[in-house]
Amino acid sequence: MTALGDRLDQIKAEGRSALIGYLPVGFPSVEGSARAMQEMVAAGVDIVEVGLPYSDPVMDGEIIQLAAESALARGTRVSDVFTAVRAVVEAGAVAVVMSYWNPILQYGPARFADDLLAAGGSGVILPDITPDAGSGWAEVAATRDIDTIHLVALTTTTERMHLTCQASSGFVYAAALMGVTGERSSIGGGVEELVGRARDAGAPRVCVGLGVKTGEHAAQVARYADGVIVGSALVRCLADHPDDLEAGIAALRATTRELAAGVRGHV
Template structure:
């Protein structure tokens, strides 16, 4: 399996930041989501794709997801997506040569079985998990399972995290650290969040060897360029999902042209 950290360090070796892209499995359908994920990786894109893919698992009660991702996730659940579909999504991404991590609320892994999920994710070629509602203090089962299967553990910190919490979270993780740049739910924003540089500076001071990706709000190439001026990666989710919702609402759920155009813009942004 490919390391998710390797995607960030490879971009750094090229003198640029990395682009991490999120899409949920199952929207606009399971096959349609696999095609969209491959587009994130550069399939049909005029230029490179993302460096790392986050595959989201739709959840019925998402705490952090804004209205865009909630809407897509609700439709995916209504259209029959299941937890096991995420492993086919991982395989689709890995077939392009791009590493993949799964972003999921912990209840879905717990219901599946932590050890079984880790086993099946590793067998599919996945690099690890991003767990937004799981803190290291409560992650003993996941730490053991991820160690057993060589999977990355990506935990989150926010502007409200104390120095002690940032240091402990970085120490417990493996791969990289997800810095949420604003308080609140996900969603695109008109400008880059002002708290993000300060948060990343704190992480650099407290855990200088930790790779950092910044998410929640990036929606265009200019913002991505701003983020990778101080972080190792820019994370984009809602902006990608918006293109799929617009195509679905227009009666053309298979139209990935807007998604591909946004991938090209963002990939150019992290290369400036």
């Protein structure tokens, strides 16, 4: 079992859900993003999704797209993701990379996996690759004991649900809403049922993302999911203070603490 699976099981044994926070590397800078990730960990994030900026982020909402565009404009490279992964692991959290397939393909899947492992990373979330895509990533990851995390949605068929859950390790990412990432006023209906379907289909663990932005949201999802994934609400903390990293990090700490209180049942 990887560090990701171990951490999720430890948290479950504590009687709570994990808080998983997403930030893209390179926003507002490589060094600034690495520091922001460490600050999230200090404020209560258990697992960090290190986002790899990409020029065609079909699943990402406006705030994450803007952050990715800024990171790319500043010259952020694929290799910078490993700097952030190291920072997360040094801070005491588990790191997984969230990436579209093309950057990994261009970098070289085996090379990417080796560099991720060397940095201490535990897994990769691939939002645009299905288990039957024939990419070859699953074989590369399996030989290095790296978790591959696939997504399921409210519209996922029974056949596809079984295929995806059987092919995923670490956890299955359950998309709470249809469409792109972003903050919502409420969590969509049917999500608890989606988590149950994924578990019935063999998912080792199920974490829920898309739309979570408050401690109340986090507490709601934590009742039935192994992990609560938050992205846009955290990225916005930095985006709202583009010229003041300290102010952005202060906002990030406050939001993270609220979310952490939610998964720990204190909201």
